[in-house]
Amino acid sequence: MGKYLFVLVAIFLQTSLFGQKESFVLSLNGGSTYTLIKNSIQDSKSTEKLGYIFNLQFNVALSHTVGIGIGAGYSKFSSDVSLDKYYKATAAIDNEGDNYEYRVYASNLKENQLINFIEIPFLLVLQNQDHKKFKMSLGIGAKAMVPVQSHFYGTSGEIETRGFYSQYNVELSNMPNHGFDIFPIKEASGQLSTKVSYAALMELGANISLGKFYLTLDITGTYGLTSISLSRELFTPDHGYQSLSSISSNCEAFSIDARAGLAFPF
Numbered sequence: 001m002g003k004y005l006f007v008l009v010a011i012f013l014q015t016s017l018f019g020q021k022e023s024f025v026l027s028l029n030g031g032s033t034y035t036l037i038k039n040s041i042q043d044s045k046s047t048e049k050l051g052y053i054f055n056l057q058f059n060v061a062l063s064h065t066v067g068i069g070i071g072a073g074y075s076k077f078s079s080d081v082s083l084d085k086y087y088k089a090t091a092a093i094d095n096e097g098d099n100y101e102y103r104v105y106a107s108n109l110k111e112n113q114l115i116n117f118i119e120i121p122f123l124l125v126l127q128n129q130d131h132k133k134f135k136m137s138l139g140i141g142a143k144a145m146v147p148v149q150s151h152f153y154g155t156s157g158e159i160e161t162r163g164f165y166s167q168y169n170v171e172l173s174n175m176p177n178h179g180f181d182i183f184p185i186k187e188a189s190g191q192l193s194t195k196v197s198y199a200a201l202m203e204l205g206a207n208i209s210l211g212k213f214y215l216t217l218d219i220t221g222t223y224g225l226t227s228i229s230l231s232r233e234l235f236t237p238d239h240g241y242q243s244l245s246s247i248s249s250n251c252e253a254f255s256i257d258a259r260a261g262l263a264f265p266f
Contacts, residue, residue: 021129022265023061029216029261030054036255037079037113038224039248044083049112051076053257057121061129069139073119077253080155081244082110086234089164094178101164103171104235109157109185111244113192115228115253116149121201131265132209139203145253147194147228152243154188159235179237188241197228199253207263214263224252 035051057071086106093099123141160182162173173180205218229251232242245251 021061021064022131023129025059025067025263025265027057027059027216027261027263028055029057029218029259031218031257031259033075033077033255033257035077035079035253037077037081037115037228037245038250038252038254039079039081039113039229039245040250040252041081041083041244041248043085044081044244044248047080047082049078049080051078051255053119053255053259055119055121055259055261057123059125064129065126067125067127067129069121069123069125069141071119071121073121075117075119075145075255076114077117077255078112078114080110080112082108082156083244084108086247088234092163092237094163098165098167101166102237103162103164105160105162106185106234107158109159109244110155111185111188112153112155113243113245114149114151114153115147115192115194117253118146118148120144120146123201123203127207132207134209135207137203137205137207139201139205141201142225143199143201143222145197145199145228147192147196150192150194152190152192152245154185154241157185159183159185159241161235161239179239181239183235183239183241185241190240190242192243192245193230193232194228195230197224197226197253199224199226213265216259216261216263218257218259218261220255220257220259222253222255222257224254227251228253 055073121143123139127137
């Protein structure tokens with residue numbers, strides 16, 4: 001009896017030390033991101049810029065090959081946006097009670113947009129849950145992106161306001177006292193009008209065992225599913241510039257990340 005008990009204990013210890021299932025994994029990583037805040041404006045151009053991301057994630061194994069992961073992260077997205085021409089006319093009434101058309105002309109508008117997010121990802125993770133010296137993983141899911149800070153900075157362009165009186169068939173311009181003037185946009189700045197958005201997420205990773213923990217290397221892609229901006233006027237009646245994202249039908253976040261970090265199984 002003692003002999004059989006010894007054998008069972010030996011098998012148990014061997015399994016525990018060399019074939020144990022990693023039911024829970026806590027990982028920390030961060031890295032550089034190639035980001036795009038894509039503004040959907042006719043004839044505009046959105047250009048990618050570099051950002052960064054830091055992430056904390058907790059994975060739970062459901063079987064030897066499937067798990068789920070939930071986490072929290074902090075990321076910076078940035079893009080340059082440009083629009084060569086813009087025009088809009090709205091009905092208005094002047095101080096003397098006459099109806100007229102308030103016209104906004106814009107040219108060569110360029111700005112940088114920056115948004116910092118708190119990210120909450122949820123993933124289905126495909127990975128061998130046994131301890132190994134090297135193993136790959138694939139995560140597919142979605143994440144909520146909560147904007148915590150946003151800015152725009154104008155780098156070029158000007159806006160001209162005019163008033164068209166159809167009853168006299170005349171368009172008034174270069175009359176600052178009446179609000180019809182030219183306004184440079186360079187160095188204009190302010191906050192973007194943002195909201196919580198959602199994105200699809202895919203992660204491809206490699207885990208390299210360093211003993212009781214892993215070195216992790218990941219390539220991650222974010223694909224925006226909903227708009228992160230709210231619509232408003234490009235240029236207010238009191239001569240306030242409010243960013244090109246104000247006139248975008250959709251403003252979505254995209255990125256490709258390269259991350260490195262550590263994972264602690266238990």
